[in-house]
Amino acid sequence: MREYASPALTxxxxxGTLTDDVVRNAAEHPDTVAFSRRAGDRWVDVTAAEFLAQVTAVAKGLVASGVDPGDRVGLLSRTRYEWTLLDYAIWFAGAVSVPVYETSSADQVARILTHSGARAVVVENAAHAARVRVGGGRRQVWVLDDGAVEALTAAGETVGDDEIDVRRERMSGDSLATIIYTSGTTGAPKGCMLTHGNFLHELGAAVEELDELFAGEDASTLLFLPLAHVFARAIQVGAVRRRVRLGYSPDIRTLSADLASFRPTFLLAVPRVFEKIFNAASQKAAGDGHGKMFDKAADTAIAWSRALEDGRPGRFLRARHGLADRLVYAQLRAALGGRCRYAVSGGAPLGERLGHFYRGIGVTVLEGYGLTETTAAVTVNTPDALKIGTVGRPLGGTTVRVAEDGELQVRGGQVMAGYWADEAATAEALDGGVWLRTGDLGEIDDEGFVRITGRKKEILVTAGGKNVAPAGLEDHIRAHPLVSQCLVVGDGRPFVAALVTLDPDALAPWAEAHRKHGGPADLADDADLRAEIQSAVDDANRSVSQAESIRRFVVVPGDWTEEAGQLTPSLKLRRAVVMSELRREVDALYE
Incomplete structure (x- = not known):
């Protein structure tokens, strides 16, 4: 059994609780801008002192409305300033926040609120409120767009500061901070109980090891991932702790404009976002007649990044890189606001090619690994310790090991207290109540860098007895600009095959350039398009043995989406759902 531990740094x-950071910031740095919120076409700043006053006022409103210490309060909204405000107000009131993805159906909302026993819920708009009410249950509902913050502030005018102080003082690191429900890729979502201490252990290590991102008076980040996801939540509390200016972009349609005006110094995103940025730039260049120039610039960026690992790039490569920087890379950095030097990626594997590409253009992507059960990251690449293709070393105070069956297991202060109201699932997940069984397969090299090789429950065993991890193959194929999603199949079958969906945004300019007509359904069997997908399959096959290689594939008309139920809110593939819906297509691959 291979094991690697990193010493605790703090x-x-x-x-201690998460509320301490808000109080300390207001006392020691009252005029520091803590947040920037959108107001029409401009950003309105909120100082540390103003934030404490607003949090306290809303917390009083929750108290006046009957929210008691330990009560669960739901949060259903897009990523916006009020989400953070309510999150901290719930903690100041001694209560527990229960985030719900704003894309959740009425049934999903009802299940989470009922299972968690939420006494009240704050939603963003009337449509969200309607979903809550469809699920039934007698709980208070406040609507942000209808003045929830103002109503709570008014309701709390009769509550004294001492009541909030007492509630804060009664909490400790063992107090429950939030119940975050997993995305449910392999079954019903489970409520991960994360304490204030879990977050403080996570922050104590992460912000220290990522100091280059969080340090500096001008440090800032723009949140656009859902705050219902633990990844964005950890960045939120980390930004508050280190007084990093935090902005919000709730609508993907305005993200480009928000990046240009906010100009963050670092970002966080899932790999699909980085893929989309690359593919959009590639297709735009091709549409403008500069496709070959972009491809050469991309190859140069990758070569430059690889050369950094081997030593100083040679003179010829430096010249090529300098030219590409002026013609291509500068525009890509400008699209991210012009000041972004680092990005943090999590949720799924990024892939070595994209990792090298972004470092080559001057935006280093620090890939990490973690789960909801681990309060976000347990391993991460840092500016000082970076190995592209891995998810980094364990954070300080964290130990990782690879069990005899290849499963990655984790021990540390950020591991959850257990699953809410589910002792059986808790016992199954926590080996001896200490080691978390992640369900992921991994490797640890001699320097402590971790590589994720697949999901334990997703290993395919072909009819010939060959074990195949589909994740790596799928990542390679998804890297192709025309591909949106990929599902590798072959369990109990004579060979490995794949289902592929097309990216409509990338397909349109490709079709125009190749004088094709129609959408994904019309072009699914087009010979030229299949040749493009075959190139991605060939690239994936070069990374595995012949027995593991993909022999056949089918292009599926239409994409897989969260709305249709094939993807989770964090954009993970629900394999069982896709397999159930496309069983005929899978069978046809083996006829």
Whole structure:
């Protein structure tokens, strides 16, 4: 059994909670801009002192409305300033926040609110409120777009500061901070109980090791991932702790404009976002007649990044890189606001090619690994310790090991307290109550860098007895600009095959350039398009043995989406759902 431990870098006070950061910031740096919120076409700043005042006022409103210490309060909204405001107000009131993805159906909302026993819920708009009410249950509902913050502030005018102080003082690191429900890729979502201490252990290590991102008076980040996801939530509390200016972009349609005006110094995103940025730039260049120039610039960026690992790039490569920087890379960095030097990626494997590409253009993507059960990251690449293709080393105070069956297991202060109201699932997940069984397969090299090789439950065993991890093959194929999603199949079958969907945004300019007509359904069997997909399959096959290689594939008309139920809110593939819906297509691959 291979094991690697990183020493703890900071001590976590047993009585500390996440509310302490807000109070300390207001006392020591009252005029520092903590947040920027959209108001029409401009950003309105919120100082540390103003934030404390607003959080306290809303917390009083929750108290006046009957929210008691330990009560669960739901949060259903897009990523916006009020989400953070309510999150901290719930903690100041001694209560527990229960985030719900704003894309959740009425049935999903009802299940989470009912299972968690939420006494109240704050939603963004009337449509969200309607979903809550469809699920039934007698709980208070406040609507942000209808003045929830103002109503709570008014309701709390009769509550004294001492009541909030008492509630804060009664909490400790062991107090429950939030219940975050997993995305449910392999079954019903489970409620991960994360304490204030879990977050403080995570922050104590992460912000220290990623100091280059969080340090500096001008440090800032723009949140656009759902705050219902633990990844964005960890960045939120990390930004508050280190006084990093935090902005919000709730609508993907305005993200480009928000990036240009906010100009963050670092970003966080899932791999699909980085793929989309690359593919959009590639297709735009091709549509403008500069496709070959972009391809050469991309190859140069990758070569430059690889050369950094081997030593100083040679003179010829430096000349090529300098030219590409002026013609291509500068425009890509400008699209991210012009000041972004680092990005943090999590949720799924990024892939070596994209990792090298972004470092080559001057935006280093630091890939990490973690789960909801681990309060976000347990391993991460850092500016000082970076190995592209891995998910980095364990954070300080964290130990990882690879069990005899190849499963990655984790021990550390950020591991959850358990699953809410589910002792059986908790016992299954926590080996001896200490080691978390992640369900992921991994490797640890001699320097402690971790590589994720697949999901334990997703290993395919072909009819010939060959074990195949589909994740790596799928990642290679998804890297092709025309591909949106990929599902590798072959369990109990004579060979490995794949289902592929097309990216409509990338397909349109490709079709125009190749004088094709129609959408994904019309071009699914087009010979030229299949040749493009075959090139991606060939690239994937070069990374595995012949027995593991993909022999056949089918292009599926239409894409897989969260709305249709094939993807989770964090954009993970629900394999069982896709297999059930496309069983005929899978059978046809083997006829």
């Amino acid at each position: 001590d976590v006070p047993p009585r």
